[in-house]
Amino acid sequence: MTLQRLIFALSFVIATGSAHAGEKTFVYCSEGSPSTFNPQLATDGPTFNASSRMIYNRLVEFKQGGTEIIPSLAESWTASADGLEFTFKLRKDVSFHTTESFTPKRKFNADDVLWSFQRMKDPAHPYHKVNGGSYEYFSSMEMDKIIKEIVKVDGSTVKFVLTRPEAPFLANLGMDFASITSAEYGTYLLTAGTPEKFDNEPVGTGPFVFKRYVKDTMIRYEANPSYFMGKAKLDKVVFAITKDPSVRFQKLKTGECHLIAEPSPTDLKAMIDNPKIKVLQQDGLNVGYVAMNTQKKPFDNVLVRRAVHHALNRGSYIEAIYLGNAKVAINPIPPSMWSWNNQTKDYAYDPKEAKELLKKAGYPQGFETELWTLPVSRPYIPNGKKLGELIQADLAKIGIKINLVTYDWPTYLAKARKGEHQMIQLGWTGDNGDPDNFLNVLLGCAAIDAGSNVARWCDKDFAQLIDRAKTVTNIKKRTGFYKQAQVIFKKEAPWVTVAHSTVFRAMSSSVEGYKLSPFGTESFFEVDLH
């Protein structure tokens, strides 16, 4: 009995014990540890959430909760008529954070912009090789090839000169890797002989100041009192790193977290039913698909690909796999994205037609093949195995025998890159709101070697359209090119487009002002607690 009392007393202290009453401390149960606190060096969501959205800003940003590009550290910009020069006018009232070890002596200026981009681009930059020195995101967006030079016009004006017209360039500058770091802090650490601290004891301009990271446990931030958009409503933010989604849900229920990352769709109903929990939903900027390897028989035959499309009852997957929180995908880009083609004719569920097409393709008895099922849970396909089983059952009806195969995630990606698969489940969540970020990254000819075009589909007409769309800045013209490209995609059917899922977040009912990002990233600047 005494032990029971002791344990109860301890848990009461934990549940209620705020160390500093009166302050608004917001606890976010995140899904993983950040790999660094400099988004230039990272490719993963937990790092971006812990660094770029909390600590840093970019020249431009995406409007909170949307994909619209808005000014941030740059108050305005102009593009030259040929699309080869972008000139940015910078804000003059922005300060870098003051931390325990660093006090800035000047405001943010053009030197910081040059410093940040040159670190990733120029091997002679003093920080280029620091802390591993690899800038995968910057390189994979081809920014190293697109940017010819960056010119400091004056203290508050910078000009980016490009090697080729690149319509999505501005959107790229809103991405996490384009965060602006402090040249003054970098020089200070170089003089002190500790440049490696630059990425682990970060100094940015963002709404929160980094205080402490306890490995794999928690990250602490305090509101930046001199943030150029005004001080955040929260005084402190804590990221409590909790890998397991069901444990995160338990912590939300017990009041140990205010908001949880990536809730499991299976918990959604319980969350909605709980009066102390609020659930926000939004159409995700994503697509889940089943790609057919067009370089291998029988999927090199477009009739077979169309037959597969007709054979799958995708409407039934929405309830079974996404618990109703998704829409059947018609195009490879989601409906919330500009240039989505509402005229695209989808393949109806029609096993008879599918059989007919198989017959025409020379497979009247069907065939046997493999489907690789996604080994990780992603918003675009939360349960790869179950989806595989449904597809297996549907294709069996037209004589296609499916063997389900899977590997652990690193193996899955490595083998898919080599094109070892026949059919494979995969998906994508966009990261800059531009259609090029879907159509080129996932279906461009160069993406076959990159490993992201797993259908290994290269269509000259499609490629020409998406290349042309990149070189013009007129959004109407670009929309036209992308709409045509989607028609070709649908006709050639390299993928079965499965679904665009809804992304959702669960939070305590005391949380106000939180907005879901279509990119799945987190921002707490406008959040408040009541």
Next chain:
Amino acid sequence: MIESPLFFGDSIRNLVQVIFQLILRRLVVSIPTLIGVSLVAFLLIRWVPGDPVMLLLGERGASPELYAEMKRNLGLDRPLVEQYFGFVSQALQGDLGISIHSKRPVIEEFLDRFPATVELGLIAMFWAVLAGIPLGILAAVKRNSPFDYLVMGGALVGYSMPIFWWGLVLILVFSVTLGWTPVSGRISVMYDIDPRTGFMLVDTWLSGEGWASFKSALAHLILPAVVLGTIPLAAVARMTRSSLLEVLREDYIRTARAKGLSFYGVVVVHALRNALIPIITVVGLMVGAVLTGAILTETIFSWPGIGKWLVNSVTARDYPVIQGGVLLMAIVVIAVNLVVDVLYQVVNPLMRGKS
């Protein structure tokens, strides 16, 4: 006169000489062990399919040029033999490489997390010994009684129970259903503790956050320590019982009883002291088991120690962390076993010169 063998017979100088020889011999023997461990860790993770570079890139992929450059930057384009000897020669200079994931030196990453594992392990062992020895004694004293059957049956179940299952059951019962203990982590996020020593129980006192933060840290330790300590507890209880039963049959015990000493006096003062020797051996062996068990326990309870770090690095194919981390763990296990052997020499003069 009834004498315990402890500290009788050899001079201190002789003892120091014996210990010195033992350490020297162990150091020589540990060299091939460490080479073997480093080789197995190095090769196994490379034989497992999967590619750390592709994992960094995810669904995005990368052009062949960028892919090749990333492999080159990580040194993964070199032949395996060259990679291995590069790793060994660096390790000999105290450099275990840079983590692919965090881009920080493996040694630093290890030292950041090691205190968490040690703290959990110590508390688990403390609980195992504290509960295991009295239970073993009582079971021996009340041999063949219902209590004996209960303890030994429980010990058998505890010894053979899967740790991950046991951990989840305890979380479900005590954290989720009853709400008595926290679900996971080391301390409530409400406390901002500067990890000065890395031992949370110590740091809570040093931080000035006071008694409440210490209680929070202790509450977070209860379930993981119980889970991790279950197998050692069972082993210690069983060994205490059997060892004590053996000693209780000795002539000098009968003599002591014949002299009129109380039964419990004989058990505690005379029998237990001698029965402790095999118990120390078991405790020593269990330290290795605790380090291994920590891999599962830390994963279940999100405990930020070495076990969870290694599991994460396998999933992330973080080659330097796996090969460096496993090597460091091997060194720790060898060192702990050496300490146990030295203790054994100190406690039991009959063993001196034998190893």
